[in-house]
Amino acid sequence: MRKKIKIHIIFLFLTHVLLSQQDPAFNYYMFNHQSVNPAYVGSKNYTTITSVYRSQWSGFEGSPITQTASFNKPIRSKNIGVGLGVLNDKIGPLTTTDISIDLSYHLRLNRDGSYLSVGLKFGGLDFGINSEMIQTNQPFDQTFFIQDDKSFFPNIGFGFYYYSQKIYLGFAMPRVIDHAEIGNQKHYFFIGGGLINLSDLWILRPSVFLKYARGSSSVYDFSSLLIFKDIFWIGGQIRSSIFSVLPDGGLEGSYAFLTGVNINKNISIGYSYGFSSSKNKALNLGTHEIILRLDILPKVIGLLRSPRFF
Known part of the structure; x- marks a missing residue:
């Protein structure tokens, strides 16, 4: 039998999901642009699989437990990119599975390798509630009676993405259709970053990620990775409301440590540990995130459109 959880914990989760985290947040957003921006697919000269x-x-x-897997590849003869993404998010009795197909077109702006792309996202969200996980102090309490339910909600989204060898900027709205019955609404995302050569051995990669949703807190993430010889990286991250320079005691505030290694030219793996700045000590149990990426390089790759750290 599945574990039971108390109703006040359910309310905490529901409040967090509906008000501040309808779309899951990732510490490794800088390696996972496709999850929100369809214009990213095809921006590399090779196929990429990310989990x-x-x-x-x-x-x-x-x-909350979240798993995501994505695939994208360029079709260079047509200047387009195609991708497929699957995201599964489970929090208390709520389970959502998001499936999307991403399409993009890439326009070369100059001979220096700068591109502007536009992308579309098509898919839908499967939403389910498991009432067996809700336990009240009073048996058969009809106040909290919820029938098991699963529903599918269609979705369409779009995005823009500018990138070169050293910088990238993107704006995306991955969910255009509101579904008020499950508290799901439009989100707006901005992402930007670049590469700064510190020496022949070290590269600095700063990045920023902004998220806005109507009726919810506007949140920013700032990350900085120090990369050694294209072999491994180490860095830190802060997440906070845009109205606070540093994380405060709100639910959205957090700090994170990131590290990872390129095992070879095809496989990369990264780990992140984060902790909340919330005054609620129950939330300070730590957040773990693991990313695995496979780059399927052609035999002759020539000049890559964008570095592997994008």
Whole structure:
């Protein structure tokens, strides 16, 4: 039999999901642009497969667990990119599975390798509630009676993406259709970053990620990775409301440590550990995130459109 969780924990989760985290947040957003921006697909000269596992508030029964897998490749003869993404998010009794097909067109702006792309996202969200996980103090309490339910909600999204050898900027709206019945609404995302050569051995990669949703907190992430000889990286991240320079005691505030290694020219793996700045000590149990990426390089790759760290 599945574990039971108390109703006040359910309310905490529902509040967090509906008000501040309708779309899951990733510490490794800088390696996972496709999850929000369809214009990213095809921006490399090779096929990329990415998988992320995220366990938030580890040790807290019913805490959020998110898995995502994505595939994208360029069709160079047509200047287009195609991709497929699957995301599964489970929090308490709620489970959502998001499936999307991404298409993009890439316009070369100059001979220096700068491009502007536009993308479309087509798919849908499967939403389910498992009432067996809800336990009240009073048996058969009709106040909290919820029937098991699964529903499918269609979706369309779009995005823009500018990139060169050293910088990238993007804007995306991955969910255009509101579904008020499940508290799902439009999100707006901005992402930007670049590469700064510090020496022959070290590269600095700063990046920023902004998220806005009507009726919810506007949140920013700032990350900085220090990369050694294209072999491994180490860095840090802060997440906070845009109205606060540093994370405060709100649910959205957090700090994270990131590290990873390029095992070879095809395989990269990264790990992140984060902790909340919330005054609610129950949320300070740590968040773990693992990313695995496979780059399927052609035999002759020539000049890559964008570095592997994009």
